[in-house]
Each structure stands twice: as C-alpha cells, then as structure tokens.
Amino acid sequence: MTMARKGKGAGVIELRNAAYGYGQQPLLADMSLQLAPGSFHFLTGPSGAGKTTFLKLCYAELLPTGGNVTLFGKDATTMTRDDIAAARQKIGVVHQDCQFLDHLPVTENIALPLTVTGRDGTDQQANLSELIGWVGLSSRANAKPPELSGGERQRAALARAIIMDPAVILADEPTGNVDWDMSLRLLTLLVELNRLGKTILIATHDLGLIRAAKQQVPARVLRIGGGRLQAAGADL
Amino acid sequence: MSRVLDMLRGDTQADRVVPPTGYSARLTVFTAAAMAFLAVFALALSLAAGRLADRWSDALARSSTIRISAPVAELEAQTWAVLTVLEQTPGVDSARALSDEEQRALLTPWFGPDLPVESLPIPRLIEVIETSEGYDAEGLRQRLSAEAPGAVLDDHTRWRRPLVEAATRLRLLGWVSLALILSATAAMIILAAQSALAANEQVIRVLRLVGALDRYIARAFVRRFTLRALMGATVGAVVATVAVALLPRAADEGAFLTGLGFAGWSWLWPLVVPVLAAIIAYLATRFAALRTLKGLQ
Ligand SMILES: Nc1ncnc2c1ncn2[C@@H]1O[C@H](COP(=O)(O)OP(=O)(O)O)[C@@H](O)[C@H]1O
Numbered sequence: 089m090t091m092a093r094k095g096k097g098a099g100v101i102e103l104r105n106a107a108y109g110y111g112q113q114p115l116l117a118d119m120s121l122q123l124a125p126g127s128f129h130f131l132t133g134p135s136g137a138g139k140t141t142f143l144k145l146c147y148a149e150l151l152p153t154g155g156n157v158t159l160f161g162k163d164a165t166t167m168t169r170d171d172i173a174a175a176r177q178k179i180g181v182v183h184q185d186c187q188f189l190d191h192l193p194v195t196e197n198i199a200l201p202l203t204v205t206g207r208d209g210t211d212q213q214a215n216l217s218e219l220i221g222w223v224g225l226s227s228r229a230n231a232k233p234p235e236l237s238g239g240e241r242q243r244a245a246l247a248r249a250i251i252m253d254p255a256v257i258l259a260d261e262p263t264g265n266v267d268w269d270m271s272l273r274l275l276t277l278l279v280e281l282n283r284l285g286k287t288i289l290i291a292t293h294d295l296g297l298i299r300a301a302k303q304q305v306p307a308r309v310l311r312i313g314g315g316r317l318q319a320a321g322a323d324l
Numbered sequence: 325m326s327r328v329l330d331m332l333r334g335d336t337q338a339d340r341v342v343p344p345t346g347y348s349a350r351l352t353v354f355t356a357a358a359m360a361f362l363a364v365f366a367l368a369l370s371l372a373a374g375r376l377a378d379r380w381s382d383a384l385a386r387s388s389t390i391r392i393s394a395p396v397a398e399l400e401a402q403t404w405a406v407l408t409v410l411e412q413t414p415g416v417d418s419a420r421a422l423s424d425e426e427q428r429a430l431l432t433p434w435f436g437p438d439l440p441v442e443s444l445p446i447p448r449l450i451e452v453i454e455t456s457e458g459y460d461a462e463g464l465r466q467r468l469s470a471e472a473p474g475a476v477l478d479d480h481t482r483w484r485r486p487l488v489e490a491a492t493r494l495r496l497l498g499w500v501s502l503a504l505i506l507s508a509t510a511a512m513i514i515l516a517a518q519s520a521l522a523a524n525e526q527v528i529r530v531l532r533l534v535g536a537l538d539r540y541i542a543r544a545f546v547r548r549f550t551l552r553a554l555m556g557a558t559v560g561a562v563v564a565t566v567a568v569a570l571l572p573r574a575a576d577e578g579a580f581l582t583g584l585g586f587a588g589w590s591w592l593w594p595l596v597v598p599v600l601a602a603i604i605a606y607l608a609t610r611f612a613a614l615r616t617l618k619g620l621q
C-alpha cells in the first residue's frame with residue numbers, strides 16, 4: 089500500500105486541499121503540498137498566519153477539518169493512536185515551544201524518543217553525547233530545561249528531533265532565539281541531514297536564513313498568507 | 325506471566341519519565357492497606373461462619389427423640405402406642421425404641437457401668453429420623469398426648485435449624501462484604517490513577533509527541549499503582565492476620581463463636597488478599613490509563 093503510493097510519486101507527508109480552523113473560524117484553507125522524499129522546504133509568512141498550525145497537521149497533532157493529510161501513505165484521520173505514534177517516531181519535530189519534560193535533565197530530554205521506544209541501549213550513549221557536543225550543550229547536559237537560555241533550549245530541541253535518525257524533520261522557528269552564528273550552524277546541520285536523504289520542512293520568518301540556505305540547497309519556499317499557501321516571490 | 329514479571333522488574337527509565345505521583349500514590353498505599361485489613365476480617369468471618377454452619381447441620385442429622393416416662397406397667401403399651409403414631413405421621417422416616425443396652429451406654433458416663441436399668445423407672449427413649457421435609461411437631465405433640473400421655477417430644481432440630489440458617493447467611497454476608505471491599509478498592513484505585521493521569525497531562529502530551537505508544541505511557545502508571553497496592557495490602561493483611569491470631573480462643577465444643585480465626589490450611593487465605601489487591605490495581609489502573617489516554621488528542 090505504502091509502496092503503491094510512493095510509486096505514484098506521493099510525498100512522505102502530503103496535504104490535499106487540507107483545511108483547519110480552531111473553532112468555527114477557518115484559519116487554513118485548501119492547503120496542498122507533497123513533501124517528496126529528500127526535499128527541502130521553507131514555510132514562511134507573518135506571525136499568526138498559521139505556520140505552527142500547518143506543521144501540527146503534518147505530524148497529526150491536529151487533524152484537518154477538511155481535505156486530507158497523509159503520513160507515509162496513511163490518512164491521518166483514520167490512523168489509530170498506535171499508527172500515529174509509529175509515524176511520529178519517523179518524524180523529528182522541533183516544536184516552537186520545545187515541549188520538554190522539566191523534571192528531567194537536558195540529556196534525558198534529548199534521549200526521550202529513544203527511551204520511549206526502548207532504544208536507549210549503551211550503543212546509543214556515544215551517539216547521544218556526540219550529538220550533545222555538536223549542538224554545544226555538553227556543559228549544560230545535566231541542567232533542567234527551565235534553567236536553559238532560549239537558544240540552548242532550541243538547540244536541545246533540534247538534538248531531540250534528530251536523535252532517532254528520522255526520515256522527516258519538521259522545525260518550527262528553530263533559530264528564533266539563537267544568534268546568527270548558531271543559526272548558520274544549525275542550518276548547516278539540517279542541510280547536511282538533507283544531503284543524507286532526510287526530508288526537511290522549516291517554518292521561519294527569518295528571510296536571511298532562507299537566503300543563506302538557498303546558497304547551499306535547492307530549497308522550495310512556500311508562504312502562508314490569508315489562509316492560503318502560495319509559492320514565495322522570486323526575491324527568495 | 326512473563327509480562328507480569330517484566331512489569332515488576334520494571335524499567336527505571338520509564339519510571340523516571342513520569343514524575344513521582346506522590347499524593348495519589350500515598351493514597352493508594354493507604355487505601356490498599358485499609359481494604360486488605362477489612363478483607364482479612366471478612367474472610368475470617370466467612371470461614372468461621374462456614375465452619376459453624378457445617379458443624380450444626382452435621383449435628384442436626386434430622387433426628388429427634390421421644391422420651392416416655394410412665395409406670396413400668398404402662399411403659400411397654402405406651403411405647404407401642406408412640407411407635408404406631410409415628411408410623412402414621414407424615415414426615416417421619418423411621419422410628420425405633422432404644423434397647424436396654426443402648427440406654428445403659430447412654431447413662432454409663434453418669435452412673436457407671438453397673439446400673440440395673442431393668443429395675444429402675446428410667447424413661448424409654450425413641451429415636452425419630454425425619455424425612456427431608458420434616459414433620460409437623462405441634463400436630464405430633466397433640467397426638468402423642470392423646471395416645472401416650474407419658475411421651476415428650478424433644479425436638480432439637482427445631483431450634484438448631486434457624487441457627488444453621490443464620491450461620492449460612494452470615495457466611496454469605498461475609499463473601500458479599502469481601503466482594504464489596506474488593507470493588508471499592510478497584511474504584512478508589514481508578515480514581516487515584518485518574519487523578520495522577522490528570523496531573524501529568526502535559527507529560528503525557530510530550531511523551532505522545534515524541535512517539536510513545538499508549539501502552540508505554542500506561543505501563544509507567546500501572547506499574548507504580550500495582551506495586552503501591554501490593555505494598556499497602558501486604559501491610560494491611562499482615563496486621564489483620566496478626567489481630568485475628570491474637571483473638572481470645574473460645575473452647576472448641578459448644579462455643580457459639582467458634583473462634584473467629586482461621587483453621588488449619590485456611591491460614592493461607594490472607595496471603596491471597598495482597599495478590600488480589602495487586603491484580604485489582606493492575607486491571608484498574610490499566611483501565612483508567614488507557615481510557616484517559618484515548619481521551620487525549
Ligand atoms: N490552540 C489554539 N486555539 C485557538 N486559536 C489558536 C490556537 N493556536 C493558534 N491559534 C490561533 O491561530 C492562528 C495561527 O497560529 P499559529 O499557527 O501559531 O501561527 P504562526 O505559527 O504562523 O505564528 C493565530 O491567530 C493563533 O492565535
């Protein structure tokens with residue numbers, strides 16, 4: 089079934105005329121997008137346009153109120169809770185509000201996806217500390233999330249999103265709180281992962297970041313405005 | 325079975341991802357201890373009432389006695405008259421006059437073996453075995469007084485039967501109490517688990533976001549509550565068993581309360597209580613957790 093859909097050229101995540109509204113007011117309408125395997129997308133738009141909402145549709149935290157969303161060939165609306173959990177194990181998400189467990193130290197938060205899937209064996213410990221070093225959090229490894237700065241939190245969130253070596257990475261404003269140098273480092277990491285075949289979608293209003301990325305990868309830039317999804321202008 | 329062992333051995337990581345649920349956990353320990361204490365008493369009551377009922381219904385054996393006191397000259401005639409009446413009485417299975425030897429055997433404990441039964445004005449005893457329907461004691465009494473004025477019906481089944489019924493009912497009530505105690509335990513553990521789940525809604529949300537299955541999340545709670553219930557119930561059951569063991573012993577024969585204790589192998593029964601509590605906690609928390617998780621997006 090999955091193969092058949094892939095055979096038709098479908099994306100790993102696909103929206104077909106998807107719509108969403110909190111309550112009665114429609115917020116997003118007629119959203120259609122295929123995230124082809126290995127593609128790199130940016131999603132931009134003014135604050136409050138619905139970027140975060142769009143991403144939530146992509147990992148089934150929200151279900152569309154119209155149209156449909158498929159994850160790895162399965163319709164999100166008819167997926168069981170176990171199906172959704174299994175799909176999320178293949179989608180690394182950097183949440184805008186990070187979503188940490190405040191009672192656990194940074195290391196354990198980053199390792200959480202491994203822990204809950206029973207993959208927290210010793211062979212993963214080396215990867216874990218390497219990754220923590222890479223995002224520059226080695227000295228903060230035992231701190232609790234509330235003790236971290238905004239930038240440190242975002243780096244920890246990115247580390248958690250990629251610890252499972254997911255097929256897809258969805259990042260919601262991953263550079264919102266970090267300085268330019270760190271933004272470029274994080275971007276380089278995401279570009280590197282894309283070269284390894286990961287599918288990437290980054291929601292950001294940081295146009296500088298998008299320009300920097302386009303020097304390195306052929307990224308598509310989409311824009312949400314007025315509840316619709318369009319290709320961004322040629323200036324990007 | 326291996327799943328149960330796995331759960332008890334536990335997964336310290338899984339335990340850490342859900343923060344300690346202090347308040348509801350302590351409530352569970354206390355509830356389990358109190359309920360196990362009550363359950364052991366209900367158990368002791370049921371078993372003691374059961375023993376009492378068995379003893380009394382054995383003793384019944386559906387027999388009664390007719391005693392004929394009459395001048396020696398009339399004794400034979402009245403005995404015949406009584407046996408004739410009994411033969412015609414519905415509900416009487418059989419009747420038989422005790423022989424001199426049997427009467428002597430009955431009297432030996434009081435008067436010694438050399439009693440000259442024949443020459444003494446000892447009443448004649450007739451043993452009556454009734455059918456399972458029983459006979460009409462009042463009617464029989466009236467006919468006896470007409471036919472054999474010296475005959476007295478000593479009807480011990482009549483006062484024992486209500487006692488057996490009471491003991492049987494008491495045993496039933498004991499079991500009903502036990503069932504109620506266990507259901508109340510289940511209800512309280514469900515409530516405690518639900519409150520723990522509600523308090524951890526944000527944690528559960530994060531776990532779901534990183535791909536945790538409902539079973540994994542449920543297990544963290546189920547394990548906790550099962551162990552707490554097992555712990556509390558063990559303490560409660562031990563204290564109650566000691567309390568039962570320290571009850572003053574009543575003399576075994578004829579004592580109305582035959583000792584509200586356990587007898588022989590039934591001392592093992594209180595062991596079942598903590599195990600039952602753990603099973604109940606396991607099922608109750610699992611039910612609460614999976615239900616709550618289904619309700620969360
Ligand atoms: N849980 C919610 N309930 C109601 N309205 C919401 C909720 N989340 C977001 N919104 C509203 O939906 C709109 C889009 O929000 P969001 O998707 O976060 O936009 P963006 O990420 O582009 O800034 C905003 O107006 C926001 O107030």
Ligand SMILES: [Mg+2]
Nearest residue numbers: 139140184260
């Ligand atoms: Mg947002």
